[in-house]
Amino acid sequence: MAKRKTLLSAWLPKGHKTTDLPLHICDGTPFRPAMQALHHQGQALVKKTARLVSQPNQDLIKLTRKRLHLCQSNMANQNVLIDRLKILQERAKGQIQVVATRLALIQH
Secondary structure, three states: OHHHOOOOOOEEEEOOEEEEOOHHHOOOOOOHHHHHHHHHHHHHHHHHHHHHOOHHHHHHHHHHHHHHHHHHHHHHHHHHHHHHHHHHHHHHHHHHHHHHHHHHHHHO
């Protein structure tokens, strides 16, 4: 510390309690350079992340969304087809019963 004073204890107030700090972090060195270095590291990480979401990746995302939309449309069309086939199946069952009834009447 300045003027050769010795720090005997350090703490942070937290409500009605205090949190003791290790003395080696309170050595009198300003925190600003460390905070600036941390800030620069954070900015570098943000820039790196931004580069990962570059134009080729954006294009890939657009194509993937388009493909997803096409798949959803296909699924909707297939569901309509399934519903129509179920209706035809029920009609066919009805026709089979009519034919079976007619055959039974003819044979008796």
